[in-house]
Amino acid sequence: MKENSLDKAARAAGISLTHINVNGETEAISDETKRALLAVMDNPGSNKKTPLPPVAVFSGNAKRQLTAQGRGVFHWQLRSEKGAVFEGELQGGELFTLPTPLGQGYHQLTLSKGRQQWLTRIIVTPRRCYLPPALREGEKRWGALVQLYTVRSANNWGIGDFGDLQQLLEQLALRGGDFVGLNPLHALYPASAGFASPYSPSSRRWLNIIYIDVSQVADFQQSAAAQKWWKSAKTQRALAKARESDFVDYETVMALKLAALRYAWAEFQLHNEENEDKRAFAAFVSEGGDSLRYQAAYDGIQAARRADNAEHWGWPVWPEAWRNSQLPEVQQWCKQHEDEIAFWQWLQWLAQQQFSRCWQASQASGMSVGLYRDLAVGVAEGSAETWHDPELYRLKASVGAPPDRLGPLGQNWGLPPMDPHVMQARGYQPFIDMLRANMRDCGALRIDHVMSLLRLWWVPAGETADKGAYVAYPVDDLLGILALESQRHRCMVIGEDLGTVPKEIISMLRDSGIFSWKVLWFEQQQNGEYRSPDEYPRQSIASASTHDLPTLNGFWGEGDLLLGEKIGLYPDKAVMQSLQQQRAAQKQALLEALQQAGALPARSAKRAETLAMSPQLNQAIHRFLADTNSALLGLQPEDWLGMTEPVNVPGTTNEYPNWRRKLAQSLEEIFADKEVNKLLKTVSQRRKAG
CATH class of the missing domain: 2.60.40 (Immunoglobulin-like)
Structure with a gap:
């Protein structure tokens, strides 16, 4: 059958004509969706023909x-x-x-x-991504998976910071740990600090300045005005309240840090131009170029506009003349506010310096991986990146996921996709720049939703997620570039490949040396039995859970299901009962797997329903994970502490305080805890023995 012109154009643009629906059947994409997405792409098939493509990638x-x-x-x-x-x-x-x-x-x-x-x-x-020598030689390493903002300490200002991260690395190294895995550290929105999702950033090239440890900033310590402000009763009251809160108060923390750093900036400016820090900062600004300049300008303009009008949260709601970094009004503002731009650039410099010191501390401690960073799948619509480079992003679409059993209408993440045709036309430089920024000062990079290298589900603006279609990305080229930058930065790559993974990319990821993610809850055979530790692939990282899933306590006590029912995630009682039945079967299967693996004595219990979560059961699950064949193992501090509350509930916005829940204990308390030290010692010994 001859292909019609619409289908031919869609296929040429990389739009898939079908997808697998919720029932596992092949379903055709509607003509309306094809037309809408072709319009979003500005008709890529009409580009002028050239003798050679703008870029050619040759692997291996x-x-x-x-x-x-x-x-x-x-x-x-x-x-x-x-x-x-x-x-x-x-x-x-x-x-x-x-x-x-x-x-x-x-x-x-x-x-x-x-x-x-x-x-x-x-x-x-090259064909494959970098692999640290220790892993190449067959060693098995473990580390902590930490949402940095959740960390408590005696010194932080109500949110985990880079000072805490350095302390965490040093304490883990003493106990045999090899890395700290982090949430995305991407730049967010200082003027809208409550918009805290690390997966909806303003830029994936720059850092979240809220993580600056102000006490490490020499100019803050040396400023008489800063110290007077710091010692005031008002500041200390606000600080104490932010520290004591069980949830991160982003607005208060950001206000405190910006006030302190304004004083420090005034002190920094007093140094002469030959000052070592002044010269290092100037070099940082020069290297950062336009990307850094307009990130700083966006932060400055957003702060100014929100001060005048609280509704002006970002460029999509600003007056037309301010919705692009190159417009005359914006350029005029930049000329008149060079000092303000420099202040925000300086904050990025401070953040980069402090993060770099964390990396150096990990290497001084002998860690092979040290730090791993997390690369979000995209940026938010109202981001500095879309404001500065709207051509690269398709702002009349957003990415998400097609309908599945848990979400019959699909998911819309509100992130405008990068246009693969523009990426190719630019010789993949945006992708290269992003990798270089995120592979800096770390030993591993986790790529969230790694399937995005192959395809993304695009949803036309104004449509529900079920009206989307998959758009192809040049996966072979992107994997090749990823391997090249990985080798050059000596930074291994971990792919978040949970959920529905297209068959065509599984072998590609494996052959490229990208580590798979193996979450205990999902590692079940078709008959419901859990895979034994020796069945986990070596080229993987194992974990009990993730930031989107229940903790050990939450899973075993069904706290996540009770929370879901409380906040209205389930349409009726029947769904809740079905989930509880499924959980009971999972717990029983897990109990049997623990006993068969020798991680838990068979005499402990025969029925999971009679066994409550206890230090013994917690240790057993950690022993099981420690014995897995995976080269890397990531453990969550929440599970060391027996915490139940999740840090994020997917599919919610206002129903639950996502990205805010802190750890139950401070770093000082965690590493003084006998049970925690016993658990980590057990894990370390078993990883070495394996």
Whole structure:
């Protein structure tokens, strides 16, 4: 059957014509959705034809050959990343083999004919991502998975900070731990501090300045005005309240830190230009370029506009003349507020310095992974990135997930997708810049929703998520670049591949050296039995849970189900009863798996329903996890402390205080706790024995 013009255009644009629906059946995408998404993409098929594509990626030992479209003779010149120059002539329509030797990296091919010239970026990549020597040699390592904002300590200002992170790394290293895995540290919205989801950032290239440990800032300590403010009764009362709260008070914490850092900034400006810190800051600003400048400008403008009008939360609701970084009014503001821009740039510099010190502390402690960062799947609509580079993002669409059994209408995450056609036209530089920013000062990068390298579910603006379609991304090219940057930064890659994973990407991820994520709750066979520890693949990280799932206590005591019922997540009692029955079966299967693996004595209990969560059961689950074949194991402090409340309930906004719940104990208390130390000692010994 001949393909109609609409389907042909959609397929050419990378829009999948079908998807697997909630019943496991192939379902056609509607013509309305195809038209809507083609309109969102600005008709990518109409681009002017060129002899060569704007970028070509060659992975591993693949043949490095191209065909120049057109007729006649072309002159070519290839400049390698290291400056070597090759040149010659080629015939249009014939196969052209790139010259050798041409090492891994980014090279520039120029094709010319008469007065016309065309540029193609040539990227030569390794096949696999980096793997630390310890893991390459077969060792098994463990670490803590920490939502940094939840950390309590004697010194922080009501939110976990980079000072806490350094302390956490040092304490874990003393107990045999090898890394701290973090939530995304991406820049959020200082002027709208309550908008706290780390997965809806303002920028994925810059840091969240709320994590700055103000006590480490020398100019804060040296400023007489800052110290007077700090010692005032009003400041100390606000600080004590923020520290004592069981939930992070983002607005208060941000207000305190910005007030303190304004004083510190005034002190910093008094240094002469030859001051070592002044010179380091100037170099940071120069290296950050336009991306840093407009991140800082956005933070400054957002603060000014919200001070005048609380409704002006971000650029989508600003006056038309302010909705793009390059508009005349914005440029005029920037010229008049260079000092304000510099202040926000300086905060990024402080954050980067402190995070870098954490990385250095991990390496000084002998950790092989040390830190792993988390890369969110996108940025929010009202972000600094979409404000500064609207061409890269498709603002009339958002990404999400198609309907499934838990969400019959699908999910809409409110994140505008990067346009794969624009990414290719730019030689993948936006993707490269993002990887470099996030692989800095860490030993591993976790990629949230790693399937996004292959495809994303795009939903046209104004439509429900069930009216979306999958849009393809150049997965082979992206995996190659990921491997190249991974090797260059000595940063391994972990892919969050939970949920429905397309079959076509599973082997790609494995062959690229990307670690899979194995969550205990999901590691069941078709017959309901839990996989034994030795069935976990070596190229994976194992964990009991994640920030989106219940804690050990929550799972065993069904606290997550009770919470879901309380806040109205389930349509009726029948759904709740079904989930409780499913949980009872899971708990029984887990109990049997623990006993079969020797992690829990068989005499402890035969029926899970008669067994309450206890230190013994908690230790047994940790022993089971420690024995898994996975090269990495991530443990949550919430589970060391027997906490029940989740940090995030997916699918909620105002129903639950997501991204705010703190740990039950401070760092000082955690590492002085005999039960915690006993548990970590057991885990460390079993990982070494394995």
